[in-house]
Amino acid sequence: MKDVSVAILGASGYTGAELVRLLALHPSFKIKVMTGDRKAGQSMDSVFPHLGGLQLPDLVAIDHVDFTSVDAVFCCLPHGTTQEVIAALPASVKVVDLSADFRLFDVDTYAQWYGHEHRAPELQKQAVYGLTELARDAVAKARLVANPGCYPTSVQLPLIPLLQAGLIEAADIVIDAKSGVSGAGRAAKEANLYTEVTEGMHAYGVASHRHSPEIEQGLSQAAGAPVLVSFTPHLIPMSRGMQSTIYMKARNGAKAADLRARLAAVYKNEPFVRVLPEGVVPHTRHVRGSNHCLMSVFDDRVPGRIIITSVIDNLVKGASGQALQNMNLMFGLPETLALAQQPMFP
Structure with missing residues (x-):
């Protein structure tokens, strides 16, 4: 399979950094864009020194991204900020959203618990809840996956x-x-x-x-x-x-x-x-x-x-690992790619 160009939105947070760690071992997914508005202009190894030496792009503000240049987006933005961002993406881009913005099927329930109206209700209808082991077939066909909470x-x-x-x-x-x-x-x-x-x-x-x-x-x-x-x-x-x-x-x-x-x-x-x-x-x-x-x-x-x-x-199966497991399926790849590491001990 040809390389898949990946953007990580919110790469300066913990889940974004964990995605970078996992994707460093991925044979097909290549990180082309990383955003971090508060850290824009900085290199990833200055924000997370443990990720040095990976030849990563510098962090940029999300407003400066040309999303027509990427095939896949991992969205690690805070809750309440994701719906409008994803709604504005090209329809050709596959998305796994790690926030809670598309996890609740009912937009009224979302408004009750998150304190504001859902800002992309039509897009919510397309979202697949990505508890991978129990939703594998639906995830594989999805364009937008709501990654479950930890x-x-x-x-x-x-x-x-x-x-x-x-x-x-x-x-x-x-x-x-x-x-x-x-x-x-x-x-x-x-x-x-x-x-x-x-x-x-x-x-x-x-x-x-x-x-x-x-x-x-x-x-x-x-x-x-x-x-x-x-x-x-x-x-x-x-x-x-x-x-x-x-x-x-x-x-x-x-x-x-x-x-x-x-x-x-x-x-x-x-x-x-x-x-x-x-x-x-x-x-x-x-x-x-x-x-x-x-x-x-x-x-x-x-x-x-x-x-x-x-x-x-909580950062792997509860967030970034499950997100990568889902994205692998969305591109027809073995879901274990870049995820077969054994646990660390001690």
């Missing part, structure tokens, strides 16, 4: 197959999730200073986190009826990694072994999703730097209740 990825991969099979109750799902600080982005914020986050853990977005409707959207589709979840995210003092511990009620006497067997059957041929054996607990360090999702299933001490623990790297 928490929704870690939660939906285990829960959707179980709801589809009727093995768990759609009601009373409780999600206790924890993320490294990189999930809050690279912009300077007092709450993310070292002294504010180290040696502690805190919940945020309690009963109001914007990933809640995204999670409920996917679970409701799987269940065939509306699903509400109790979802509480927490910030923990590490740079990357995410763990979601999920509590649910089994149906019709199902046990952890039944749920594990269902998940193992669904994901048996997947390169990036692995269901662990009975009694094995996944840790975030087991997926660090990789596009993997590890999950395990346990019977609770409370009769009829099941516990699932799911871990991902």
Whole structure:
């Protein structure tokens, strides 16, 4: 296949930098444009020294980009800034959007949770929600893919197959999730200073986190009826990694072994999703730097209740890695290209 010219919008943030790291190993995707309005005119290795020596283009302001010169765009811009940018792109350009701007199918729900009207409602109708393992065929045919959020990825991969099979109750799902600080982005914020986050853990977005409707959207589709979840995210003092511990009620006497067997059957041929054996607990360090999702299933001490623990790297499977997995499919390439790295340890 001929080379694919790629633009990364918002390359000066964490997800943009992670895309550059992954694309450095890609045989077909070539980075031609990188934007970073606050860093415009700077070289990438001056912004991220670990990416030095890659012969990358300098960062430019988004207004200076000729998008007719690229085939694909990874959009890593902040939420609320992406819809108008993508709407103005040439129709020939394939797009994976890493923000939340196209993840919610219903534009009224988007307005309710994000505080402003959707600015590209017609384009929203074309967007495919790119939870890759469960939407592979639709992603392959898409021009615009809404890359899932990190928490929704870690939660939906285990829960959707179980709801589809009727093995768990759609009601009373409780999600206790924890993320490294990189999930809050690279912009300077007092709450993310070292002294504010180290040696502690805190919940945020309690009963109001914007990933809640995204999670409920996917679970409701799987269940065939509306699903509400109790979802509480927490910030923990590490740079990357995410763990979601999920509590649910089994149906019709199902046990952890039944749920594990269902998940193992669904994901048996997947390169990036692995269901662990009975009694094995996944840790975030087991997926660090990789596009993997590890999950395990346990019977609770409370009769009829099941516990699932799911871990991902929030910057890879939770963002840039899944975005590249989707873009590979959109160009008819093996989805594992540039993503086959094993996790880093220690």
